[in-house]
Amino acid sequence: MPPRRDADFMDVDSDSDVSLPEDVRGKGKGKAKAGRKKDKGKGKAKDTQPYTWEASYTRSWETVQEDEAGSLQSAVEDWLARGRRKRLLNPATPIRRTIIRHLMLLLDLSSAMLDRDMRPTRFDLTLQYAREFVAEWFDQNPLGQIGVVGMRAGVGERVGEMSGNPQEVLGYLKERHKLEPTGDPSLQNAIEMARSSMSHLPTHSSREIVIIYGSLTTCDPGNIHETLETCMKDRIRISVVALAAEMKVCREMCDKTGGHFAVAMNEGHFKDVLFELVPPPAQHASAPRIISNSAGTGTGSTPADLIMMGFPTRLPDASPPSLCVCHSDLRSDGFLCPRCLAKVCDVPTDCDICGLMIVSSPHLARSYHHLFPVKQYEAVMSVEADAALACHACARPFPTAISATVTDGLSPWARYQCPECKQDYCSDCDIFVHDVIHCCPGCGK
Numbered sequence: 001m002p003p004r005r006d007a008d009f010m011d012v013d014s015d016s017d018v019s020l021p022e023d024v025r026g027k028g029k030g031k032a033k034a035g036r037k038k039d040k041g042k043g044k045a046k047d048t049q050p051y052t053w054e055a056s057y058t059r060s061w062e063t064v065q066e067d068e069a070g071s072l073q074s075a076v077e078d079w080l081a082r083g084r085r086k087r088l089l090n091p092a093t094p095i096r097r098t099i100i101r102h103l104m105l106l107l108d109l110s111s112a113m114l115d116r117d118m119r120p121t122r123f124d125l126t127l128q129y130a131r132e133f134v135a136e137w138f139d140q141n142p143l144g145q146i147g148v149v150g151m152r153a154g155v156g157e158r159v160g161e162m163s164g165n166p167q168e169v170l171g172y173l174k175e176r177h178k179l180e181p182t183g184d185p186s187l188q189n190a191i192e193m194a195r196s197s198m199s200h201l202p203t204h205s206s207r208e209i210v211i212i213y214g215s216l217t218t219c220d221p222g223n224i225h226e227t228l229e230t231c232m233k234d235r236i237r238i239s240v241v242a243l244a245a246e247m248k249v250c251r252e253m254c255d256k257t258g259g260h261f262a263v264a265m266n267e268g269h270f271k272d273v274l275f276e277l278v279p280p281p282a283q284h285a286s287a288p289r290i291i292s293n294s295a296g297t298g299t300g301s302t303p304a305d306l307i308m309m310g311f312p313t314r315l316p317d318a319s320p321p322s323l324c325v326c327h328s329d330l331r332s333d334g335f336l337c338p339r340c341l342a343k344v345c346d347v348p349t350d351c352d353i354c355g356l357m358i359v360s361s362p363h364l365a366r367s368y369h370h371l372f373p374v375k376q377y378e379a380v381m382s383v384e385a386d387a388a389l390a391c392h393a394c395a396r397p398f399p400t401a402i403s404a405t406v407t408d409g410l411s412p413w414a415r416y417q418c419p420e421c422k423q424d425y426c427s428d429c430d431i432f433v434h435d436v437i438h439c440c441p442g443c444g445k
């Protein structure tokens, strides 16, 4: 925290401890401005704001533009159109993606994370977004597993083992007091730690490292480029979300391993770039395959591999308690491996005894939509006489009058048609079908 002198307390960056009597604040600009005159040089641009912290709040209500009639309809339409255009950028043809994902989340826990350029601090915001990211990630990738590694005091620190249970991973990130930032981060140590915990994985699963990095330095024991080489050899994909600025080594790691690199500009952008890592990545087309030693599925060529999966038997809650093979806990509920009849606590997982991948069918079904996305609906530009009167999905009647202002990409009739079943849907259902249920209610595709 910067030392505080009384003369320029108005400009203190860490504002939380600045409190003024209510009458000064209430009477507002006149008095506060007079107080600011002393430090003109620093805050010219924010002259209308008595306190520096006010500048850090984006006034979202001011960015919304009303139209002439005072309605917000056009603003809402703009927002819808942007969403549609973004979705249209997605490839329409099915591409091969890795749906069995393994991801290590590397969190910077160095003292740079105490910086307040993102509110409340980089650290708190990172924890909050990491939790949201994990929840969303498991929702979209139910067959995946996440582990967490922290970087602080020059070492990599295992925060949580790789797990397919979202509650367990969220539990790692909930204990804020255990993650208190301190010291310098070490990229190399943390990446090596993440790499070693993924080295046993079979080739059909993806190995990914996502780094949230707030520092501009790294404190490594050896040559980080050697670590990068081994990561490339192990086909680990590294993605970095930087909170401060671009570091060359981070950019290089992402470029060479096929990951994403992004610098977060503000809180909202931070969330956007982090959540871009949620959908499964496309598989490398011509990447060399490493012969897998565990399951023998590696073939050295690109054709699809068959992998063995088992559907477990769920034990009723009232069954007699027995030890699970994963934690050696005595519990009555759990799942039985179909091959070796070992008892595990959660699915999806790999059986600790025989190594069989144990999944439940809903997990498989929920991963499927990434491979065969629902076709984009087309905006209906002209309506024929015999067109349906109501949305095929929610049965809400369509507007009968054409909307006056039409944003590019939106239908003036608020109708969107499925290219397969030729049914019309409203804009709400269009979004719901493509973002949530991933299945067209008309044709089931």
Ligand SMILES: [Zn+2]
Pocket (backbone or CB within 6 Å): 324, 325, 326, 327, 328, 329, 344, 345, 346
């Ligand atoms: Zn267990």
Ligand SMILES: [Zn+2]
Pocket (backbone or CB within 6 Å): 337, 338, 339, 340, 341, 342, 351, 352, 353, 354, 355, 356
């Ligand atoms: Zn087994």
Ligand SMILES: [Zn+2]
Pocket (backbone or CB within 6 Å): 391, 392, 393, 394, 395, 396, 425, 426, 427, 428, 429, 430
């Ligand atoms: Zn509808």
Ligand SMILES: [Zn+2]
Pocket (backbone or CB within 6 Å): 418, 419, 420, 421, 422, 423, 440, 441, 442, 443, 444, 445
């Ligand atoms: Zn359809």
